[in-house]
Amino acid sequence: MATTYVRSLGARTTRRRIYFEHFDPLLLLGLLTVILFGMVILYRDQDVMIGQALRVGVGFVMLVLAAQVPPRVYLRWTPWVYAGGLALLLVTLFLGVTVNGSRRWLELPGGLRFQPSELMKLAIPLMLGWYFHRRGLPPRFRDVAAGLLFIAAPAVLIVRQPDLGTALLLTAGGLGVVVLAGIRWRWILAAVGLAAAAAPGLWMAMREYQRDRVRTLFDPEHDPMGAGWNIIQSKTAVGSGGVFGKGLDQGTQSRLDFLPESHTDFIVAVIGEELGLVGVTLLIVVYLAVLARGLYIATQASGTFARLAVGGLMLTFFVYVFVNIAMVCGLFPVVGVPLPLVSFGGTSVISLLAGFGIVMSVHTHRNW
Amino acid sequence: MADPFDIHGLGTEGRAFTVRALVVFLVALAMMLVLLARLVQLQVVEYDSYRIRSDDNRIQVRALPPDRGLIFDQRGGLLADNRPARSLNVVTELIDDLDGVVEELGALVDISERQIEDFHERIARRRPFEPVALRMNLAEEEVARVRVNGHRWPGVEIGEENVRYYPLGDLMAHAVGSVRRVNQEDAQRLDKRRYRGVKFVGRLGVEKFYEDVLHGDVGWQHIEIDARGRIHRILDETPAVVGRDVTLHLDSFLQGAARDALDGRRGAVVALDPKSGGIRVLVSNPGYDPNLFVTGIRSDLYQELASSRDAPLFNRAVQGRYAPGSTFKPVVALAGLAAGVTDWERTIVDRGEFRLPGRKRVYRDWSWTQGNAGGQGIVNLRKAIYRSSNVYFYDLATRMGVDALSSFAAQFGYGEVTSVDVADAVPGVLPSRAWKMENRGDRWYDGDSVNLGIGQGDLLVTPLQLATVAMVIANRGHWARPRLLRESGGAQPGFDLGEPRPRVAGVTDADWEALVDAMADVVHRGNQGFRENGTAWFHIGRDDLGYRMAGKSGTAQVVEIAQGEEYDEEALDEYSRKHAWFIAFAPAEDPTLAVSVLVENGGGGSSVAAPVARAVLDAHLRPRLASL
Numbered sequence: 001m002a003t004t005y006v007r008s009l010g011a012r013t014t015r016r017r018i019y020f021e022h023f024d025p026l027l028l029l030g031l032l033t034v035i036l037f038g039m040v041i042l043y044r045d046q047d048v049m050i051g052q053a054l055r056v057g058v059g060f061v062m063l064v065l066a067a068q069v070p071p072r073v074y075l076r077w078t079p080w081v082y083a084g085g086l087a088l089l090l091v092t093l094f095l096g097v098t099v100n101g102s103r104r105w106l107e108l109p110g111g112l113r114f115q116p117s118e119l120m121k122l123a124i125p126l127m128l129g130w131y132f133h134r135r136g137l138p139p140r141f142r143d144v145a146a147g148l149l150f151i152a153a154p155a156v157l158i159v160r161q162p163d164l165g166t167a168l169l170l171t172a173g174g175l176g177v178v179v180l181a182g183i184r185w186r187w188i189l190a191a192v193g194l195a196a197a198a199a200p201g202l203w204m205a206m207r208e209y210q211r212d213r214v215r216t217l218f219d220p221e222h223d224p225m226g227a228g229w230n231i232i233q234s235k236t237a238v239g240s241g242g243v244f245g246k247g248l249d250q251g252t253q254s255r256l257d258f259l260p261e262s263h264t265d266f267i268v269a270v271i272g273e274e275l276g277l278v279g280v281t282l283l284i285v286v287y288l289a290v291l292a293r294g295l296y297i298a299t300q301a302s303g304t305f306a307r308l309a310v311g312g313l314m315l316t317f318f319v320y321v322f323v324n325i326a327m328v329c330g331l332f333p334v335v336g337v338p339l340p341l342v343s344f345g346g347t348s349v350i351s352l353l354a355g356f357g358i359v360m361s362v363h364t365h366r367n368w
Numbered sequence: 369m370a371d372p373f374d375i376h377g378l379g380t381e382g383r384a385f386t387v388r389a390l391v392v393f394l395v396a397l398a399m400m401l402v403l404l405a406r407l408v409q410l411q412v413v414e415y416d417s418y419r420i421r422s423d424d425n426r427i428q429v430r431a432l433p434p435d436r437g438l439i440f441d442q443r444g445g446l447l448a449d450n451r452p453a454r455s456l457n458v459v460t461e462l463i464d465d466l467d468g469v470v471e472e473l474g475a476l477v478d479i480s481e482r483q484i485e486d487f488h489e490r491i492a493r494r495r496p497f498e499p500v501a502l503r504m505n506l507a508e509e510e511v512a513r514v515r516v517n518g519h520r521w522p523g524v525e526i527g528e529e530n531v532r533y534y535p536l537g538d539l540m541a542h543a544v545g546s547v548r549r550v551n552q553e554d555a556q557r558l559d560k561r562r563y564r565g566v567k568f569v570g571r572l573g574v575e576k577f578y579e580d581v582l583h584g585d586v587g588w589q590h591i592e593i594d595a596r597g598r599i600h601r602i603l604d605e606t607p608a609v610v611g612r613d614v615t616l617h618l619d620s621f622l623q624g625a626a627r628d629a630l631d632g633r634r635g636a637v638v639a640l641d642p643k644s645g646g647i648r649v650l651v652s653n654p655g656y657d658p659n660l661f662v663t664g665i666r667s668d669l670y671q672e673l674a675s676s677r678d679a680p681l682f683n684r685a686v687q688g689r690y691a692p693g694s695t696f697k698p699v700v701a702l703a704g705l706a707a708g709v710t711d712w713e714r715t716i717v718d719r720g721e722f723r724l725p726g727r728k729r730v731y732r733d734w735s736w737t738q739g740n741a742g743g744q745g746i747v748n749l750r751k752a753i754y755r756s757s758n759v760y761f762y763d764l765a766t767r768m769g770v771d772a773l774s775s776f777a778a779q780f781g782y783g784e785v786t787s788v789d790v791a792d793a794v795p796g797v798l799p800s801r802a803w804k805m806e807n808r809g810d811r812w813y814d815g816d817s818v819n820l821g822i823g824q825g826d827l828l829v830t831p832l833q834l835a836t837v838a839m840v841i842a843n844r845g846h847w848a849r850p851r852l853l854r855e856s857g858g859a860q861p862g863f864d865l866g867e868p869r870p871r872v873a874g875v876t877d878a879d880w881e882a883l884v885d886a887m888a889d890v891v892h893r894g895n896q897g898f899r900e901n902g903t904a905w906f907h908i909g910r911d912d913l914g915y916r917m918a919g920k921s922g923t924a925q926v927v928e929i930a931q932g933e934e935y936d937e938e939a940l941d942e943y944s945r946k947h948a949w950f951i952a953f954a955p956a957e958d959p960t961l962a963v964s965v966l967v968e969n970g971g972g973g974s975s976v977a978a979p980v981a982r983a984v985l986d987a988h989l990r991p992r993l994a995s996l
Binding site for chain 2: 331
């Protein structure tokens, strides 16, 4: 990496070199590998394949652009982006498009749709980084409290959509930033204890359909043709794949439509079915490698903002990966979250790649 | 504060962050290890059960119902065929609002309430995604209407299946029986494996008795389906084994002749081949069209059939129980000979009246009418038969006693089912002392013997039983148990021919021949003057038959006629009139067909039933004579 860094110090920088010098090859390799996993499953449906390729293309354009922008610019713009994201969430609550009973989408002129909560995936880590950057580390109690407010504000708006899953995941990512910021371990322990104590309260606050999802997790056979269907079919797909899988394109659970959402939220079940334990393990290893590389970049970053922003982006990314796979394996209730960079649909790929653009920017602009 | 120029990020704060990042990564690693452990659990430890589960999802076993074996008559004529019929089937899994769709379909094809009920009953028994028939036997235009509109309802389809068809319709209804659609009751009774996917089961007659032979073996198909139940491919297949064909002794030609001879009257005709016991004719009139029942009969039509006073659904030939009347006399005669209480020479004077010693009650001859009580004059056994003298047999039965008579008659199969393969045949009643005590709670009186002597009282027979009696006499006491089956393709597993029955004991060959001669006189003895002609001669014996026929008429009372009252046919309701019987066989020397004819409420056996018997024997013998 040092070479990259040294070269970027050179006086003459061609346009061509700018484009490529702000990439981190290792991270890029990891991302491409992950994306490839998705493509291998999605290729059999041409429309889906084209749609995904399009999104990946746009995502990489965003990545390239985001990587060119130096961290200080992000630092300057973060409050505005965050405030804008909050505003969009507010607008969504009133003007959003209702799909399956929840308002998550904003429709732009021309029929384009996007989820403001996707934007918050980037904005929350950036905002926390921005805030703690100004406050100094380790954070004092009131700084932590303020930081939690920055997480809570969008989370509440997203819960109202309602999209509890996304809200929880963003919160988890945000809390990761707080942990990285250096909050004392004993506070963390206290928070965990508090959360455990509050769990019954959370149960009371949950809506009936949400409780059903939790109940279903523990006893999917209670309603195998209804609520339990997804989780039963998903576990069946994964389990029947065995060690080496049924072979590409041989997954009967997905090919014969027993597995719902096989292109989107449950895509890892297809990987498990067709590529087996070996395939999923490989995917997990690549994800861990991406996480490791990202966290390494964070440790190498100069400045609190850059470190926390990158760390937060990476943790948010990881939380999505973990929760999605845990859901497919029947360890978590069914929350509608995509598997990062693999699932088809939505704007997730684009916002994620944009996020990685920021990560790369941080890494290649350490001399700012 | 962070130092923006700490380019390596290795300040105090940076180091703290690095530690944190490392801890966080280790936590993430641990979480991923949990996931991996879970994956190992699913994909390695529990692999087998999920593999099975996944196969259960996609692989379904579909039953391939076998084609039912065909039924032929002895000339090779088809009695039961399989014909493709189209039905309106529904895959209920693919339909949200079933009632709504059924209602909409009702606008395209006729669907009765009962069919909807049956439909729901079948739904309860079907396998997932198995199409369930809502209406069967669709007409061509109904098929077209459904096809045009079918796209509106995924899950509604036109199915084609083989359905039993009886080409001869009502002619063979009672002889061959029929299949019915498997209902709830059947489903519980039948072997689930052998009948998977099978929609019809034999319910009556040959179809019922030879169900196991005709049914065949269900085949199996493993098919791969998707979550919507669509079939993707056939994985493997064990073809169904077609049921074995069955050839019967029945003769459609003779059957038709018998039915025509009955000429619409209620009654039954049974004809047996004396050599084999093969049932050549089994008519119960009126019949019904069994095809109506195969796929479910309209309820109003069924009500009409079931409640008709003519009882078309009732198989008189094997289930109708009637007093045999004078057709019993030949058996009484043989019993008397066997018991040694009479011989062919002994005579009595028949004045048309009989009294038990010391009793007042008068038993009369059949020829008795008020103002004319002549009787048959001097009567020996032969004349007692061809003139059907009641008085002779009153006397004979009384002197012989019930024990000798009842046990002798039992040798002819009275009171039991001797047929081998006639479904639902009933045994009738052969009274005896023990029987009377058990069933009437009373002892046997001499008056009972008097009545029994002329085949009245508690003695009850079916037309099949009387045909059997005629056959045993035709065989001079030798037995062949009546049977329908002539042959079936291949072996006949478990087909029980029954214990061979011994020749009727106690009767000499000369007695047999004399009896046959006496019975031939019933038909052929004519132009002999007042009360000297055979009872049936005037009705069937006056022209040249071309063969010698032996017979015996019988007339069975339906209502009790009070002492001293006249039986006035005109005054009686049609359904209270006497039943007419005639049993016969021919050629008398070496019989090839034995017949019993019953005409319900027909009146005189000789005048009404005998011509039917002759028509059947003519149909049987005349074509052969012509070909000689």
